[in-house]
Amino acid sequence: MPNWLKISLKVLAGLVLLVVLVVVGLSLYVTFNKAKVLKMVNDQLSKSVDGTLVIGDMHPTFFKGFPDVSLSLTDVLIRDKQFARHKHTLLNAKELNVSVNTAALFRGTIDVNHIEIKNAAVDLYTDTSGYSNTSVFKKDNKKVKNNPSESNSSTQLKKFTLENVDFTLNDQKAHKLFSFGVNDLRGHMSYPDSGWRSDFHLDVMAKSMAFNSLRGSFIKNKRLVGDFKAGFNESTGKINVQATPLNIGDDPFDINAIFETAKSPTNFSIHVAADKLLWRNAGNLLAPNINLALKRFNLSKPIAVTANISGSFGGGSDPLLYVTAKTQGNTLSIPGSTIENCNFEGIFTNSYVKSKPLGDENSVIKLIGLSGTYNHLPFKIDTGSIINLVKPIATGNFRSNFPAADLNYLLQDNVAKFTNGEADINLRYRADIVDYKINKPLVQGAINFRDADINYFPRKLLLKKTSFAINFVKNDLILSNIRLQSGRSVVLMNGRVNNFLNLYYDAPEKILLSWQIKSPQLYLAEFIGFLSARNTTPTKTGTTNSGNIIDQLSNVLQRGKAEMHMEVDNLHYKKFLATDTRADLLTTDDGIILKDISLKTTGGSVRMNGKLTQGKSLNNFAVNSVISSVNVRDFFYAFDNFGLTDFTAENLKGYLSAKANITGGITDAGSLAPQSINGRLDLNLKNAALLNFKPITGVGKFAFPFRDLKNIAIPSLDAHFDVRGDKIIINPLEFSSSVINMDVAGVYGLTKGTDIALDIPLRDPSKDKEITDDAELKKRRFKGIVVHIRAHEEGGKMKIGWNSNHK
Structure with a gap:
């Protein structure tokens, strides 16, 4: 081993040994001077505490913070001066470990490099007046200024550790509560x-x-x-x-x-x-x-x-x-x-x-x-x-474009079914939210349908190639550019409901839809579904809205009303054809009111007012009408002879004017209910003829076998009838014709009960055809022999004989 390395290792070992000896020495110093060091720690920490600081015990922990001296403090308690009042301890730590800078300790000061807190509770409390137990840390700034050395001992914490610490910040004044389990x-x-x-x-x-x-x-x-x-x-x-x-x-x-x-x-x-x-x-x-x-x-x-x-x-x-x-x-x-x-x-x-x-x-x-x-x-x-x-209030702009048939999933066959066509929606809405559902939206904008086929269930109505626009303008509903086609009928419509959005939810029964309707040709049979009662689900009483848009729409369609101002160029119903028809109609809860209806037909005109009341099996009507100069044969033919079987269009010709005030019944199929008509009928015939009318020809065989009663010319006839179901009461009338004159009164039974009295002069009216003076004609009318005949039903058969009851 080189000498330099041996020397280096010896120096390093000496330094390590020195540090160990220092740490051990300091630890021994702390151990044998616990009271003094504990006082130093207390004094140092107490400089920042304005209250109670208690450290239960302290002992060194060898080598834990090497080369620092580590102190373990147990049962550390910090409380402010107001603890007795609010009962919130700022710090209660079972174990608080502190690593202290060794060099600073020799200088007689405490420099904390590491704090470790275990099994503790920190409770920062502020009462409703704003007082906080953190005031325990407030410093006296004056003391710091008067003794600057105190501020020089501030500690710079290097490391920190918390284990199993409950931390709470409870601010009663600010209504804040933070609580953590660390x-x-x-x-x-x-x-x-x-x-x-x-x-x-x-x-x-x-x-x-x-x-x-x-x-x-x-x-x-x-x-x-x-x-x-x-x-x-x-x-x-x-x-x-x-x-x-x-x-x-x-x-x-x-x-x-x-x-x-x-x-x-x-x-x-x-x-x-x-x-x-x-x-x-x-x-x-x-x-x-x-x-x-x-x-x-x-x-x-x-x-x-x-x-x-x-x-x-x-x-x-x-x-x-x-x-x-x-x-x-x-x-x-x-x-x-x-x-x-x-x-x-x-x-x-x-x-x-x-x-x-x-x-x-x-x-x-x-x-x-x-x-x-x-x-x-x-x-x-x-x-x-x-x-x-x-x-909550919901607002926004709603846009959608889709095949009209997609609406069927939403409508669920409760209102209508769409096939073909397109729908386009552009709405601005504002709505309350009740129980997190859109409720009573107020909308502005438009809904457009183009070329849609619609099966409208409440009226059993099938519409083809239908186009229309629904516009919401302020509180009003405007329906424009509506084109309906049902079979051969084409209807062009524009409508309006004032105050619609206010009434839609709270008072649907007050909704009045005003229609302007024009049609080049209208076949009433294709709208015969309007005669039947509306197919509806039970409506909900009261003004509370269910929140279901389809339920509410059905409710409005059932309870709302409509007035229709109609102009129809050609109006068809079975054999009937009218031109230049004008009518005002008002729908009600149970039917339709007919106002100021006027039309041209069979060479004349008709004006009418009335009401149609819908029932479960039969629809009742009441009509006041004025008929002016219609072709009587065509008129009877157009209306299927008004339910008569013995007196039909084949028995008549001429021009009819009449006033009728009648009631009756009409089926859902549009046919007159047998024996249902009641009322008063006043009629006038001009340039008329009675053709092959069996009651007259029957009398003729008995009283006038040599006269042609199959073709009776009637220059003028005024007659008044009361209709009572299957019986027509003939009020006394003077019948003057080219073949026979007679006075007629009695009852004509459509099914049974006929009993008619006829007073017939035997004089042939053709002998007086040159006389033009009305007074003279009337004088001659009953000149000569007069027979009194009774035509009545007996045992189901018609009997004709002398009227023994005549006075």
Whole structure:
């Protein structure tokens, strides 16, 4: 071995031996001078304590902090002067180990390089008046100025360790409660000119992180494990803390925090970020008032989340929260439904209006670029917001474009079924949220349908190639550019409901839809479903809205009313054709009111008012009508002879004017119910003829066998009838014709009960055809022999004979 190496090893061994001897000597010194050293430690620590400091015992621990001298303090207790009142001990440590700088100890001072605290409890308490037990550490600045040497003994801590330490910060005035169970906290510190730096490992159980204890705790009962870097800048008074990552439960987070100690009270700002975080896990990290809202929803896949939490350790307000979230192609579960392929960028803050206090009432959730598929309907909301978590209000712009048939999943065959066509929705909405469901939305914007085929169930109506636009303007509903096609019928419509949005939820029975309807051709048989009672589910009484949009729509369609102002160029019903039809119709709970109906038909015109009342098996109608100069044969033919079998269009020709005030029944198929008509009929015939009418020809065979009663010309006839089901009461009338004159009265039975009296002069009216004087004709009318005949039914057969009852 070279001499230089031998010398070097001897020197090194001597130095090690020297250090060992020094440490052993110091340890022996402490052991034999325990009282003196304990007093030195007490005196040094007491300089920063304004209260009670108790150290139960002290002994050296050989080589633990080599080359420093290590002291183990047991049963260390620190209390402020007000302990007897508030009962909160600042520090109660069963074991507190201190490593002291050896050289400083020889100089008679204590320089602590390492503190290790085990099995301890730290309780930082502030009462409602603002008094804190941390006042035990307050210094007397005057003493420091008068005796500067005291400030020269300040300790620079190099290392620190905490094991099994309960830490609590309980601020009753600021309503803050932080409580941690420290399993392991160990790190070291350095002191550059700017302040200090620290690296440490943290393993704690977060029992409470209540920035406002009135709201509850963030990160409650979660384990936090991570490695931190921290630093303090004396010039700015800021402490910076960083962890990459900090595991909270099973989720890793990047943490950056700033504490501004230069301000009183200390301000803080904490930034938290996670690339992949499950919705449920994110909600469980927040205060209960926020988590309560969030847990009603769920996202199946992890999302990217950031959170900024800032505030002050003083006062009693909530911290400022600003949370962002981002996801693509996720599945969002909401109360009562699911949104597939969900995409959005979300923002939550409790400072929606900057001038208002932080809190739930001033909170907002914004969903930017929200898109997805709801009940097979694709949609997009540019920016949707939920304002005020106490009384939530949802706002946003809703857009969607989809095949109209996709609505069937939403309607569930309760209202209508769509085939073909497209739908386009562009709505701005504002709505209350009740039990986390959209309730009573107020909307502005438009819904457009193009070329859709619709089966409208309440009226059994099938519409083809239907297009229409629904516009919400302020509180009104405007329906425009509506084109309906059912079979050969084409209907063009525009409608309006005033105050629609106010009535839709609270008073649907007051909704009145005003329609302007035009049609080049309308076949009533294709709309015969309107005669049947509406197919509806039972409506809910009261004004409370169920929150189900389809239930409410069905309710409105059932209870609302409509007035229709119609103009139809050509109106068809079975054999009936009318032109230039004008009508006002009003739907009611049980039927339709007909007002000011006018039309042209069979060479004349008809005006009508009335009402149709719908029933389960039969629809009842009441009609007042005025008929002017219609072709009587065509008129009877068009209306299937009004249910008559013995008196039909084949028996008539001429022009009919009439007034009718009748009631009756009509089936769901649009046919007159037999024996249902009642009322009064006043008619006038001009230039008419009675052809092959059996009651007259029957009488003719008996009384006038040599006259042609099969073709009776009637220049004019005024008649008045009362209709009673299957019987027509013929009020006394004068029948004057080219073949026969007669006075007629009695009852004509459509099925049975005919009993008609006829007073017939035997004089042939053709002999008086040259006379034009009405008075002379009337005088001659009953000149000569008059026979009195009775036509009546007996035993199911018609009998014609002399009227023995005539007086």
